[in-house]
Amino acid sequence: MTREFIFKANKTITSPEINLKDLPGSCGRLDLVCRCISDSLFLSHDIRRDTIFYSILCGPPNPPVCIKFVGSELKKVSPDERNIAIFIKKALKKFLDSKNKEEWIESTPGIYVRKIGFKDLVMEKIREGKNIYYLHKEGKPIEEVSIEKPVFILGDHIGLLEEDESFLKDKAIKVSVSPLELHANHCIVIVHNVLDKRGIGDDPNYSYSDR
Numbered sequence: 125m126t127r128e129f130i131f132k133a134n135k136t137i138t139s140p141e142i143n144l145k146d147l148p149g150s151c152g153r154l155d156l157v158c159r160c161i162s163d164s165l166f167l168s169h170d171i172r173r174d175t176i177f178y179s180i181l182c183g184p185p186n187p188p189v190c191i192k193f194v195g196s197e198l199k200k201v202s203p204d205e206r207n208i209a210i211f212i213k214k215a216l217k218k219f220l221d222s223k224n225k226e227e228w229i230e231s232t233p234g235i236y237v238r239k240i241g242f243k244d245l246v247m248e249k250i251r252e253g254k255n256i257y258y259l260h261k262e263g264k265p266i267e268e269v270s271i272e273k274p275v276f277i278l279g280d281h282i283g284l285l286e287e288d289e290s291f292l293k294d295k296a297i298k299v300s301v302s303p304l305e306l307h308a309n310h311c312i313v314i315v316h317n318v319l320d321k322r323g324i325g326d327d328p329n330y331s332y333s334d335r
């Protein structure tokens with residue numbers, strides 16, 4: 125079963141004018157997006173092929189833009205933030221130049237970009253039969269939650285906006301991974317660990333026991 129993550133990046137840049145030397149500042153916390161991508165998809169010397177990561181970039185100049193990283197298709201990307209940012213820059217350039225922005229556009233293997241906002245993406249996942257889990261400190265402890273066909277929602281340093289939270293109210297189960305407020309990328313690591321131990325998410329073509 126596939127594990128999916130949606131990370132809402134409230135301030136992250138939506139043009140390819142990315143300054144690779146200033147991911148946190150002028151790029152609107154693009155460093156957080158890159159860390160979440162790294163922690164959701166990379167194992168030591170391997171990739172989680174059962175994982176798909178989405179980030180909705182909501183910063184200037186042209187929000188929203190969604191980037192998608194598909195673990196089973198990724199090639200040549202490495203886990204460091206700068207390298208991931210280079211691939212995001214390429215994706216945003218491809219997006220800028222493309223005519224049909226409403227469909228997924230493949231930028232490089234396994235990396236796609238599209239014009240879709242947070243709520244529309246969540247609705248699309250629900251229509252696909254996925255279950256939505258909103259990661260939040262005040263949620264139900266993850267150990268007590270049954271998880272199937274999961275899409276996990278995460279906020280950035282600001283968190284989800286009030287309007288996003290009320291939208292999710294009747295659509296998502298609120299799940300906590302710790303009594304403490306953690307970084308989003310650390311929550312991803314914990315979620316993976318819980319699911320790894322439960323054996324959820326294994327790709328039939330890929331056995332974790334082969335590692």
Ligand SMILES: C[S@@+](CC[C@H](N)C(=O)[O-])C[C@H]1O[C@@H](n2cnc3c(N)ncnc32)[C@H](O)[C@@H]1O
Pocket residue numbers: 258259260261262277278279280281282283284299300301302303304305306307308311
């Ligand atoms: C740095 S935190 C957000 C802090 C922000 N000031 C707020 O109040 O939401 C980033 C994201 O990680 C997730 N998160 C943080 N701590 C968590 C926890 N203990 N359990 C589950 N998710 C958590 C939430 O999705 C949160 O939006």
